[in-house]
Amino acid sequence: xxxxxxxxxxxxxxxxxxxxxxxxxxxxxxxxxxxxxxxxxxxxxxxxxxxxxxxxxxxxxxxxxxxxxxxxxxxxxxxxxxxxxxxxxxxxxxxxxxxxxxxxxxxxxxxxxxxxxxxxxxxxxxxxxxxxxxxxxxxxxxxxxxxxxxxxxxxxxxxxxxxxxxxxxxxxxxxxxxxxxxxxxxxxxxxxxxxxxxxxxxxxxxxxxxxxxxxxxxxxxxxxxxxxxxxxxxxxxxxxxxxxxxxxxxxxxxxxxxxxxxxxxxxxxxxxxxxxxxxxxxxxxxxxxxxxxxxxxxxxxxxxxxxxxxxxxxxxxxxxxxxxxxxxxxxxxxxxxxxxxxxxxxxxxxxxxxxxxxxxxxxxxxxxxxx
Amino acid sequence: xxxxxxxxxxxxxxxxxxxxxxxxxxxxxxxxxxxxxxxxxxxxxxxxxxxxxxxxxxxxxxxxxxxxxxxxxxxxxxxxxxxxxxxxxxxxxxxxxxxxxxxxxxxxxxxxxxxxxxxxxxxxxxxxxxxxxxxxxxxxxxxxxxxxxxxxxxxxxxxxxxxxxxxxxxxxxxxxxxxxxxxxxxxxxxxxxxxxxxxxxxxxxxxxxxxxxxxxxxxxxxxxxxxxxxxxxxxxxxxxxxxxxxxxxxxxxxxxxxxxxxxxxxxxxxxxxxxxxxxxxxxxxxxxxxxxxxxxxxxxxxxxxxx
Numbered sequence: 001x002x003x004x005x006x007x008x009x010x011x012x013x014x015x016x017x018x019x020x021x022x023x024x025x026x027x028x029x030x031x032x033x034x035x036x037x038x039x040x041x042x043x044x045x046x047x048x049x050x051x052x053x054x055x056x057x058x059x060x061x062x063x064x065x066x067x068x069x070x071x072x073x074x075x076x077x078x079x080x081x082x083x084x085x086x087x088x089x090x091x092x093x094x095x096x097x098x099x100x101x102x103x104x105x106x107x108x109x110x111x112x113x114x115x116x117x118x119x120x121x122x123x124x125x126x127x128x129x130x131x132x133x134x135x136x137x138x139x140x141x142x143x144x145x146x147x148x149x150x151x152x153x154x155x156x157x158x159x160x161x162x163x164x165x166x167x168x169x170x171x172x173x174x175x176x177x178x179x180x181x182x183x184x185x186x187x188x189x190x191x192x193x194x195x196x197x198x199x200x201x202x203x204x205x206x207x208x209x210x211x212x213x214x215x216x217x218x219x220x221x222x223x224x225x226x227x228x229x230x231x232x233x234x235x236x237x238x239x240x241x242x243x244x245x246x247x248x249x250x251x252x253x254x255x256x257x258x259x260x261x262x263x264x265x266x267x268x269x270x271x272x273x274x275x276x277x278x279x280x281x282x283x284x285x286x287x288x289x290x291x292x293x294x295x296x297x298x299x300x301x302x303x304x305x306x307x308x309x310x311x312x313x314x315x316x317x318x319x320x321x322x323x324x325x326x327x328x329x330x331x332x333x334x335x336x337x338x339x340x341x342x343x344x345x346x347x348x349x350x351x352x353x354x355x356x357x358x359x360x361x362x363x364x365x366x367x368x369x370x371x
Numbered sequence: 372x373x374x375x376x377x378x379x380x381x382x383x384x385x386x387x388x389x390x391x392x393x394x395x396x397x398x399x400x401x402x403x404x405x406x407x408x409x410x411x412x413x414x415x416x417x418x419x420x421x422x423x424x425x426x427x428x429x430x431x432x433x434x435x436x437x438x439x440x441x442x443x444x445x446x447x448x449x450x451x452x453x454x455x456x457x458x459x460x461x462x463x464x465x466x467x468x469x470x471x472x473x474x475x476x477x478x479x480x481x482x483x484x485x486x487x488x489x490x491x492x493x494x495x496x497x498x499x500x501x502x503x504x505x506x507x508x509x510x511x512x513x514x515x516x517x518x519x520x521x522x523x524x525x526x527x528x529x530x531x532x533x534x535x536x537x538x539x540x541x542x543x544x545x546x547x548x549x550x551x552x553x554x555x556x557x558x559x560x561x562x563x564x565x566x567x568x569x570x571x572x573x574x575x576x577x578x579x580x581x582x583x584x585x586x587x588x589x590x591x592x593x594x595x596x597x598x599x600x601x602x603x604x605x606x607x608x609x610x611x612x613x614x615x616x617x618x619x620x621x622x623x624x625x626x627x628x629x630x631x632x633x634x635x636x637x638x639x640x641x642x643x644x645x646x647x648x649x650x651x652x653x654x655x656x657x658x659x660x661x662x663x664x665x666x667x668x669x670x671x672x673x674x675x676x677x678x
Contacts, residue, residue, distance in 0.1 A: 041480070045480075045484050093464055095411075095464070095468070144655065144658065144659055147659075148658065148659045148660075150655070150658035150659055151658075151667070153409075153411070153464055154606075154610060154654075154658060155655060155658060157411065157603055157606070158607060158651040158652075158654050158655050158658075159651070159655070161600060161603065161647075161648065161650075161651045162648045162651050162652060162655075165644040165645070165647050165648045166644065166648070168644050169642055169644035169645065172644075173642060173644075284472075287468060287471070287472065290465065290468055291468075291469075291472075294465060327479065327480045327482075327483040327484070327489075328479075329475075329476045329477070329479030329480040329483070330476070330480055331476070332472055332473075332475060332476025332477075332479065332480075333473060333476040333477055333480055335472060335476070336469045336470075336472035336473035336476055336477075337469070337473070339465060339466075339468060339469035339472060340451070340455055340461065340465075340466055340469035340470075340473070341455075341461070342465070343461045343462040343465050343466075344455055344459040344460065344461035345459070345460045345461070346458060346459040346460045347455075347459040347461070
């Protein structure tokens with residue numbers, strides 16, 4: 001705090017730049033250490049870390065196809081990252097992105113087959129439905145917290161498995177197609193989100209929906225009364241309560257809006273990438289969203305950047321496995337180490353000194369699970 | 372009549388087999404959470420130790436050595452969680468999530484490095500069933516309860532042991548105090564950081580027993596992501612059992628029964644997916660019924676900072 005006061009004479013621009021720089025300290029330290037550990041692993045496995053990382057970077061951004069693959073991977077992570085970030089701003093941990101994605105995906109797989117005859121007009125209808133079902137699914141842990149005090153970390157974990165089983169039941173039961181691949185029927189080509197083209201491979205306009213979602217969440221959080229209330233509840237529940245804000249209502253809304261984002265992400269994956277929901281469906285989008293949000297410090301711009309990094313790592317790892325003998329799974333290890341380090345206040349304090357604690361604010365929820 | 376009892380015996384035996392890894396992991400999670408450290412990394416701890424156990428048994432040809440390497444790996448990963456959350460004050464939920472991802476990616480990476488390809492490892496020496504004379508002759512229950520792997524008997528012993536350690540020893544009192552009111556036990560001269568390290572370390576060792584039972588008790592090979600959510604079911608059992616060893620074991624048995632039932636029940640009666648949801652739905656109901664706030668250790672999830 002005292003640091004900030006001392007700097008108050010500076011221009012707005014310089015302060016903003018310093019804030020952005022400060023925000024990057026934790027992520028950059030985490031990323032750097034992760035890559036060092038990764039290099040040691042590669043070395044231990046008898047490969048050349050420089051060659052591995054060169055092919056990793058080439059696979060992420062080295063060609064239009066590589067960039068396309070990165071963007072394709074990043075698209076769903078923007079949604080699941082936002083799902084975590086919105087809830088986080090209200091002081092809540094949404095670990096339920098995984099299940100919320102499945103709810104959105106099964107909604108899209110079901111509705112898009114029914115209204116597919118509408119062609120391109122079906123897309124907004126289906127995506128809106130995904131937003132609604134994701135919102136409702138997200139409202140459940142919000143309600144359980146507001147009404148019964150059940151901690152959202154535990155309830156969202158439980159709801160993940162319930163959602164995955166529910167979606168699996170529908171995809172393999174009532175909605176199952178005749179084909180040999182287990183899953184729902186294929187959606188008509190005209191009702192799918194079209195590809196962008198430009199030599200970027202399978203990247204589709206779902207990417208634009210993702211960027212739009214990030215913009216909407218930014219405006220919602222920082223330019224509307226609802227957003228102000230959500231952030232006030234997150235920063236100081238006591239003060240927000242004193243100011244007459246309903247903590248319960250804002251709790252429910254924050255996780256529900258997060259659920260709507262992840263649900264939309266599930267819908268975009270089905271309409272843009274797969275054209276149906278096959279079982280097993282793509283996994284870990286929700287869990288990786290947690291890392292994306294924290295790396296992006298729960299800010300929509302940061303979420304987009306975090307999603308690009310995660311998407312790039314996943315994309316680059318494919319190339320790396322192909323070009324060298326290093327298994328693809330190295331990217332998961334790198335992401336895990338980044339996630340492990342990105343909230344480690346004390347560790348960063350050892351490196352850059354006491355300023356770390358001030359920089360860490362906005363990435364921590366230390367209220368505990370007991371109350 | 373005989374067929375009914377035969378099926379019952381099979382169902383019971385399968386319930387025990389399904390519940391055993393859950394009980395190990397839930398008891399482990401209990402030590403961690405009772406000391407004030409949330410451990411949603413149980414899934415990852417089980418997975419890495421299931422793998423390490425198979426590697427140890429593969430290289431040595433001995434199941435016991437495998438059990439040792441499994442416990443060492445579980446301990447090592449738990450210590451990562453401990454260092455990050457207790458010493459470096461990283462967020463406990465995030466660190467747990469990272470442990471899960473690290474185990475998933477790490478085992479995928481090491482499968483290729485150790486066995487040359489992903490998927491499933493070669494078969495290794497596991498813990499086969501050991502029949503306990505006399506006890507196994509008890510009608511109905513005997514064959515189901517006392518013709519199991521050594522690890523199952525270890526589980527039988529661990530439930531009362533955990534109860535005793537937590538509630539009847541000075542160590543247990545300090546551990547619980549650390550999770551409920553770290554400031555108070557610190558004032559009383561207990562080293563909060565050390566108690567939390569013990570709690571998390573025990574969670575790694577116990578979860579490792581669960582992982583080893585999966586890859587060397589039920590199967591005798593490692594398959595990628597073979598835990599398949601069991602760490603989270605164990606977490607559910609821990610909460611459902613209200614952070615009490617007997618309660619958690621009871622909940623794990625109930626969830627194990629639900630799993631056993633899914634294999635035996637005719638599919639057209641209740642869809643498989645609905646049976647698989649059961650543990651999670653029950654846990655939600657319990658959380659809503661009792662209110663999460665009343666039962667969890669008071670300081671769980673909060674880093675402790677000595678002023």
